[in-house]
Each structure stands twice: as structure tokens, then as C-alpha cells.
Amino acid sequence: MKVIQQLRAMPTRDGDGVNIMRIADFQRLALDPYLMLDEIRSDDAKDYIGGFPPHPHRGMETFTYIRKGGFEHRDQLGNVRAIRAGKVQWMSTGRGVIHSEMPLADADNGLHGFQIWLNMPAKDKMRHPQYQDSGTSDHPTLSDGHGQLYLLAGHWQFGNEAADAPLMGLAADAAIADMTLPAGKQSQIELSQYKLVALYLYQGQLLLPSGSHINAGSMLLLDPQYPLQLQAGTADCGMLLLAGNPIGEKVVQMGPFVMNTQAEIMQAINDYQSGQFGEIV
Structure with a gap:
């Protein structure tokens, strides 16, 4: 396994005061086609109860995965869906979406989930x-x-098995999976069909072939031409695997809008302010 770069999630807040650990790259685009990964994890409702009230997006895709608790999604297209533990949601915003994501009132015992852009x-x-x-x-x-x-999104091969996740067709042939590895165990996965491979460790400690290790909250950007050789430390490991093919285009981002030029960003703002995105009914 060849590590190209190591990134560390940083604490921030978004929505209505939701505490988040975030990895984002809108400038160098080292994670292209991925732009951002947010992890929400807390047993204290004060950290997430405000949720994400109605807000717009244009020009990007959001992928949400819930491991514990849940969110209710609403948008101007008329979708009202509860996303609970073990489930995923994908929204390709295209020319414009307004949506909200609010914690489910009946989801007890905290919240743990991810949103990937x-x-x-x-x-x-x-x-x-x-x-x-x-x-x-x-x-x-x-x-x-x-x-x-x-399996969360895309097609995967692991061991002597292969299968499709329930969500297919993400931008840039993206594939996303949640991998667990018991303490002290080793595993290997081949992802050379992709040009971008990254790993985000959310639980445990992962030992690297170099003899070093990474802790939860770290992301590795990996060379896909080398098999991923994974070894858990003294605790069970949990990690998200992200794969895809770079888009290779300039990105201009302002808040919830991701376009290719500043002029397109200004048009998105004007369209939103003039009501062209619609509203949640």
C-alpha cells in the first residue's frame, strides 16, 4: 500500500450549530472527484439537534450515510424521507435543490453519520x-x-465475491463502502480500476506497512495501483473507502454552490435569491 497524502479531520460547525469533523479540499482538488467529507458523531443531542434547516445547492452531489440515529430529508421536489441507521441517500443537485436535513425525533442514543460531497x-x-x-x-x-x-454505492469486488450497492450512477463512477476489520486482523483489497482511492478511518487504529499508524479521524489518499494492505491495531477498525475517477475541471465554490467559474457562482446566487430554486412545501 502506497500512501500519497495523509489528512486530518478538523472540528467545525455547520447548519444550525451542528458539530462536525470535516476534511475538505476545494482548491488543490487532491481528492477529485470528492470535495468534502463531514462526520457527525455525538451522544449529546445538543451537538446536532439544530440540524440543517432549508438551504440551497447547485452543481454538486451529496451522499449521506447514517450509522446511528437518523435524519429526515425534505426537498422542493416533494421528497420526504427518513434516513436511518445502515441506510444511504444520494442527491445530485444539478441546476438547483433546496433541502433540509433534520434529526429524527424518535432516533435515540445519539447520532453517527457522514455526508460526502x-x-x-x-x-x-x-x-x-x-x-x-x-x-x-x-x-x-x-x-x-x-x-x-x-456496500453503499457502486460496484465492489472483495475476496472471491462481487456485488452492486443499492445506489449506482454517482458522478465520476464513484464507489463508497464501509469496511470493518477486527482487532489484530489483516485484509487486502484491490482497487486498481480507479484513479482515485481514499480511506477515512472513523474507528480504531490502522497499522501501515511502513510501521507507522493512523488514528480515527484521519484520511489517507492512496495510490490505486498498489493493493490496500490493511491491518487493525488492538481495537476493531471501521473505515470508509472512497473510490472514483477524477473529473479534472476547475472548481469555484461558494458555500453550497460548486461551479466552474465565478460568473456561474454569481448566477446561482441570483437564481436562488429570485426564487428560481423553488421552496419546500
């Missing part, structure tokens, strides 16, 4: 928005006898 190629940024979630669909789990891969 993906860029969209210029040719798709003004298409009609799309929404999908895994709902009642099953999420396949693949295993090599040690590690387990819980």
Missing part, C-alpha cells in the same frame, strides 16, 4: 436534480474471512 462535471451541472435513497433495499456485505465490506 462529490463534484459534478460541467456538462451535468445544470441538469435536472435527482434523488435516491436505499430505503428498503438490502446492502450487500462482502467478506474475505477477516474484513467485511458493507
Whole structure:
């Protein structure tokens, strides 16, 4: 396994005071097609109860994965969906979406989830928005006898098995999975069909072939031409695997808008302020 870069999640707040650990790169685009990963994790409702009241997006995709607790999604397209533990939601915002994401009142015992932003190629940024979630669909789990891969998006091969996740068709052929590896165990996965591979460790300690280690809250940008050789430390490991193919286009970002030029950003702001995004009914 060849590590290209190591990143560390930083604390911030978003929405109505929600505490988040965030990794973002809108300038160097080292994670292209991925732009940002937010982790929300707390057993204290004060850290997330304000949620994310109605707000707009244009030109990007949001991918939400809940491990504990839940959110209710609402948008101007008429979608009202509860996203609970083990489920995912994908929104390709295209030319414009207004949505809200609020904690579920009946989801006890805290919240743990992720929202990932993906860029969209210029040719798709003004298409009609799309929404999908895994709902009642099953999420396949693949295993090599040690590690387990819980499929969230895209096509995966692991051990002697292969399967499709319930969500397909993300921008840039993106594939996302949740991998767990018991303490002291080793596992290997091949992802050379992609040009971008990253790993975000949210639990445990991962030992690297160099003899060093990383702790939870770290992301590794990896060379996809080398197999991922994963070894857990003295505690069980949990990690998100992110794969895809870079879009390779300039990004101009302002808040919830991700376009290719400053002029397109200003147009997005004008369109939103003039009511062209619609509203949540």
C-alpha cells in the first residue's frame, strides 16, 4: 500500500450549530472527484439537534450515510424521507435543490453519520436534480474471512465475491463502502480500476506497512495501483473507502454552490435569491 497524502479531520460547525469533523479540499482538488467529507458523531443531542434547516445547492452531489440515529430529508421536489441507521441517500443537485436535513425525533442514543460531497462535471451541472435513497433495499456485505465490506454505492469486488450497492450512477463512477476489520486482523483489497482511492478511518487504529499508524479521524489518499494492505491495531477498525475517477475541471465554490467559474457562482446566487430554486412545501 502506497500512501500519497495523509489528512486530518478538523472540528467545525455547520447548519444550525451542528458539530462536525470535516476534511475538505476545494482548491488543490487532491481528492477529485470528492470535495468534502463531514462526520457527525455525538451522544449529546445538543451537538446536532439544530440540524440543517432549508438551504440551497447547485452543481454538486451529496451522499449521506447514517450509522446511528437518523435524519429526515425534505426537498422542493416533494421528497420526504427518513434516513436511518445502515441506510444511504444520494442527491445530485444539478441546476438547483433546496433541502433540509433534520434529526429524527424518535432516533435515540445519539447520532453517527457522514455526508460526502462529490463534484459534478460541467456538462451535468445544470441538469435536472435527482434523488435516491436505499430505503428498503438490502446492502450487500462482502467478506474475505477477516474484513467485511458493507456496500453503499457502486460496484465492489472483495475476496472471491462481487456485488452492486443499492445506489449506482454517482458522478465520476464513484464507489463508497464501509469496511470493518477486527482487532489484530489483516485484509487486502484491490482497487486498481480507479484513479482515485481514499480511506477515512472513523474507528480504531490502522497499522501501515511502513510501521507507522493512523488514528480515527484521519484520511489517507492512496495510490490505486498498489493493493490496500490493511491491518487493525488492538481495537476493531471501521473505515470508509472512497473510490472514483477524477473529473479534472476547475472548481469555484461558494458555500453550497460548486461551479466552474465565478460568473456561474454569481448566477446561482441570483437564481436562488429570485426564487428560481423553488421552496419546500
